[in-house]
Amino acid sequence: MPGEIDPKFEAAAFLRELRDGGPAVLFETVKGYPGARVCGNLLASRKRLASALGSAEDRLAETYLKLKERGLPPVAAKGEAPVKEEIKTGAVDLLSILPVLTHYERDAAPFITAGVVLSKDAESGRRGMGIHRMMAKGGNRLGIFLANPPLSQFYARAEAANRPLEIAVALGVDPAMLLASVVRVGPLGPDKMEIAGALRGEPVELTDGETVAMEVPARAEIVIEGRVLPGLREVEGPFGENTGYYFSNVSPVMEVTAITHRRDFIYPGLCPWTAEVDNLLSLAAGTELLGQLQTMVSGVVDLELAAGTAGFSAVIAVRGCSKTEVRRLIHLTLSLDKRLKMATVVDDDVNIREAREVAWAMATRFRPDRDTVIIEGMEGYVIDPSSAQSGVGAKIGFDATRGAGPEFDKIAVPAEAMTKAKAIAGKLMEGR
C-alpha cells in the first residue's frame, strides 16, 4: 500500500473497507515505526484459504477435515531460527517495537488480535494454543482475555498453585497454524501443533524460548514471551469484538520478558468483525462442527457460520433428511458448540453462502408455528451482549427445509444456457 498509515485506527479502517474477497494488503510505511510493516486481510477470501491448503475452493471443508486428521508432529528447527534474528530481553517496551493496531473508536488501547498464544500445562505437560485478544497497556504489560480452554484451565491450575503461567505469543505465523490454533479440541484431543503440521503439509519447526521453558515457532515473524501473573486482575477493554459490540472484562495480566523477531518483521493485523475473521471462524470452527455432525446425522452436506455473527449463527445444508431428523440435527448443533445460538437448516439446493438464498428458503419453506425449535436456560456466551448480565441464554433453530411436493421445486434455467451466460457475464463483470 502506498503512503503512510497510522496504526491508530487508519489501518483497521482500511481492513474494514476491504470486505469479503478483498486483496491481502501490506502497509510498508507505518507512522511512528520506521522500517516496520503491517499486513492484513490475508484470509479474507475462501479462494486464498483454499490455495493455502492446496485445495479447490469447493472442496475446502473436505480437504481441511481430511488433512487435520493426519497429524504431523513438530520438529526442532535446523540452523538459526528466523524469529531469533533480533532478541530483546529484560525490561521490554512492547509498543516501542511493535506497531500494535488500535481498531475501533472506543477501544481502550492497542490490541494484539492475531497472536497465537502458546502455553504448557504444569500438571500434564500438555501444550495448548489459541488466539486470545491482548491489550497493550504500556511498557511490558499486556492484559489477556482468557475465556476459552485450554489456556484458561492452564492458568487456573497455575494460579491455584500461586505460580505464574509462562506463555509465548507467536505473531505472523502461516495460515495453517492460525487455523489450527482456533480448532476446538477436547482435553484429550491432539496437539494443535500436529494439526498445523498436517494442514501445511510439513512439520512446524520449533525452537526454544529465550525466557520461557517452552518451544516457539521458529519461522514466526515475532514471538512475545512472558508470564501471566497469579492473583492479579485488571480491567481489560473495552474492545470492539467480533460481535460488533464493545466488550470489557476484568482479566489477567501478562508481564513480557522477551521479544524476538525477524530483522525485517511484518506485524499481522486482524481487524475484528471483518470478513477475515468470518473466514477464519468458518473454516476452523464451522468445518469442525460440520465434521462432527456428519458422523452423527446422515444427509448433512455443508455448514456455514453466518458472516458477521461471531460464529453465533450457523446455516446447515442437508439432503434427504426427514423433518424429525432435521429437528434432531438442530438440537445436536446447538448443544455441540456453546457459542452457537441460532441454527438454520435448509436443503442443499440452497447456496448457504448467499444470504439472499438463505433468506429465500426462510421466506418460502419455513413455517414459524411448525418449524421453530427454542431451547431455554442454556449457557450464554460471554461476549454476547444479549446474555451478558445473567450468563444465561436461549437458543433457536429454524427448519427451512422444503416439503415433498413439486410446489417446492426451485426455478432454474437449463444448465447449457447457464454455462454460456456465466462465461459471458464473467467477462462483463471483470474489473467491476
Next chain:
Amino acid sequence: MNLWEVYVNSLADLPQDVELTLSIRTLNEGKYKYTYSRVAAKVSPDLDRYPDRLQVRFGRGQLSDKKFSIEILGEKQIVPEKYAWGEADIEFLARSM
C-alpha cells in the same frame, strides 16, 4: 497540561480531593497514546484545581460529559515484587531447558 482518561463503573468511583488508586491512560499524541499507568491521584470536578485534565469513560467505552482535573501523586507498582523479572529467573530457565 496532560490529558488523561479513566474507565469507571460510575462517577461515584471518583470522589473528589481524596487519594485514589487509578489506572489511567494518556491521551497525549504519539506512539504511547492510550498506554496505561497505575497511579495515586486526586481528582476534582473543578477544572482549575489540579494541573492535568481527566476524561471519564464507562464500561462499554461511553464518554462521560463530566470532566475533571487531576493531580498525579505517584506511580503505583502493580506487579508484585516477587514476580519482578531478574537475573535469577534467567539462570533458572537456563538450567531448566
